[in-house]
Amino acid sequence: MPVALLALWEMASRLALVSPRYFPAPTTIGAVLVDRLTAGDLGGALLVTLARLGLAFALAAVPGVLLGLLMGIARAFRAAVEPYVAFVFPVPKIALLPFLLIILGVGEPAFVLTGAASAFFQIVISTLGGVRTMDPRLLEVGHNYGAHGARLFWKVILPAALPAIFTGLRLGLGLALIALVAVEFIAAKSGLGHLVYRHWQMLSTPEMYAAFALVGALGLLLTRGLRALQARLLSWQEESF
Amino acid sequence: MPTPVPKVLVNEVSVTFESHRRSVLALDRISLQAHAGEFLCVVGPSGSGKSTLLRVLAGLLRQSAGEVRIEADHPGSPLTAMVFQEHxxxxxxxxxxxVTFGLENRGVGRAEREARAREMLAMVGLTRFAAHYPHQLSGGMKQRVGIARALASDPEVLLMDEPLAALDAQTRTIMQEELLRIWAALGKTVVYVTHSLEEALLLGDRIVLLSARPGRVSRIYPVDLGRPRGLEVRASPAYGALLETIWARLREEVVRAMAEDRGPDPDRASA
Structure with a gap:
């Protein structure tokens, strides 16, 4: 199906059924992609976006999982914190960018934090959900078989929540990428998002589509990687995910 | 015959569940005993608090009133180990x-844990499946693991909460025979909750019949069908007579429970 679609596009572009200027042939885009990845700006932009994404993800994942777990096991803490999380969660985190630019200035900290904020709330909510929706009988098993306190947490609660934590990490990674590309559109002068934007302005469409394709490929590869990691670490899971 | 020692003593135990608006009396002054080595079956209609009683015995739930005592004869052994519904x-x-989960939590060393797991898995016929994950097993095999897990802990009292209810009829029959064999070999005190009177008659030394909500002890029946007991006991006249006697009483309770489910008695709703 995708191959047929690409072939159709290729033909339409070659025969000038659609404007080759706006819709260059996929082979043209592919050639630019290969060419610019090593020699030109594409490779550099990819690395910049990847570095921002890695940093943003790490900044979100560690505190996000910790906060989610803490909210899951400590009722009073959850009651105190949940309204804030629920309040901020649906706000598109790109809306935080102006605020962060004001307090941090235009620069990497504000960019990366916007991406991190995007992933953070998703990771918190997924982790919390994992703890809250675990089979309550497993807690009874823990109690009846002598696992209390920290032991109950490490041996029962955390493993039970791990699949949901992985789901949260995967969704969070995607959200961070979305936010970062948007940040690069708006404020950053580097990265794949910036490249898409700049080539759009200059109407150098093959480069624009090439950068576009790289963003998609980046998301796909990283999500697949996390999936593979999950399949490896959580091989006990019944269903494929 | 020496006087049997009460291994499990339940004295006037009541459990009330408190929710936002109302409190529901689940168990109403239950009193019963299980002797050392006895297989005690608890039967009653849905909502008679059978599982609640087991949870109180397991220490998973605190009774609102009354006293529960389990005689500890082996220092270092846990008081109870539960075989759960649906494993x-x-x-x-x-x-x-x-299987070694309970032992691990009690700090038993690795070598001893593994020896114990081997022994228990052999007993339930799962030696070849030691390295499998639960999702790779059938329902009957999973429940065998549940039983092995409980036995490995070597508890003072084995608690079983409708352990065979989720299995198909053939598997259940085979598991009942297995249970009889294992119980005969280990001589554990067992408190066994079931909704099946036939199962209770096959397995139990005595049957405690609970009434519909709130759970009260309706009557306690000795099961004088001899030991060792196998499936053939079902053909004996004594079995049929006992089944009929207890069923007549259980039927009343079930009908009463169904009537209450259709429309709650306003006098009882806020007991």
Whole structure:
């Protein structure tokens, strides 16, 4: 199906059924992609976006999982914190960018934090959900078989929540990428998002589509990687995910 | 015959569940005993609090009133180990690690744990499946693991909460025979909750019949059908007579429970 679609596009572009200027042939885009990845700006932009994404993800994942777990096991803490999380969660985190630019200035900290904020709330909510929706009988098993306190947490609660934590990490990674590309559109002068934007302005469409394709490929590869990691670490899971 | 020692003593135990608006009396002044080595079956209609009683015995739930005592004869052994409905195995642990879960939590060394797991898995016929994960097993095999897990803990009292209810009829029959064999070999005190009177008659030394909500002890029946007991006991006249006697009483309770489910008695709703 995708191959047929690409072939159709290729033909339409070659025969000038659609404007080759706006819709260059996929082979043209592919050639630019290969060419610019090593020699030109594409490779550099990819690395910049990847570095921002890695940093943003790490900044979100560690505190996000910790906060989610803490909210899951400590009722009073959850009651105190949940309204804030629920309040901020649906706000598109790109809306935080102006605020962060004001307090941090235009620069990497504000960019990366916007991406991190995007992933953070998703990771918190997924982790919390994992703890809250675990089979309550497993807690009874823990109690009846002598696992209390920290032991109950490490041996029962955390493993039970791990699949949901992985789901949260995967969704969070995607959200961070979305936010970062948007940040690069708006404020950053580097990265794949910036490249898409700049080539759009200059109407150098093959480069624009090439950068576009790289963003998609980046998301796909990283999500697949996390999936593979999950399949490896959580091989006990019944269903494929 | 020496006077039997009460291994489990339940004295005037009541459990009330408190929710936002109302409180529901689940168990109403239950009193019963199980002797050392006895197989005690608890039967009653749905909502008679059978599982609640087991949870109180397991220490998973605190009674609102009354006293529960379990005689500890072996220092270092846990008081109870529960076999749960639908097994409740830890899905991220292999069969072997599920079986040794209780021992691990008590700090038993690895070598001893593994020896014990081997012994218990052999007893339930799962030696070849030690390294499997629960999702790779059939329902009957999972429940065998649940039983092995409980036995590995070597508890003072084995608690079983409708352990065979989720299995198909043939598997259940086979598991009943297995249970009889294992119980005969180990001589454990068992408190066994079931909704099946036939199962209770096949397995039990005595049957405690609970009434519909709130659970009260309706009557306690000795099961004088001899030991060792097998499936053939079902053909004996004594079995049929006992089944009829208890069923007549259980039927009343079930009908009463169904009537209450259709429309709650306003006098009882806020007991």
């Amino acid at each position: 409740a195995l830890l899905p991220w642990r292999t069969v072997r690690d599920n």
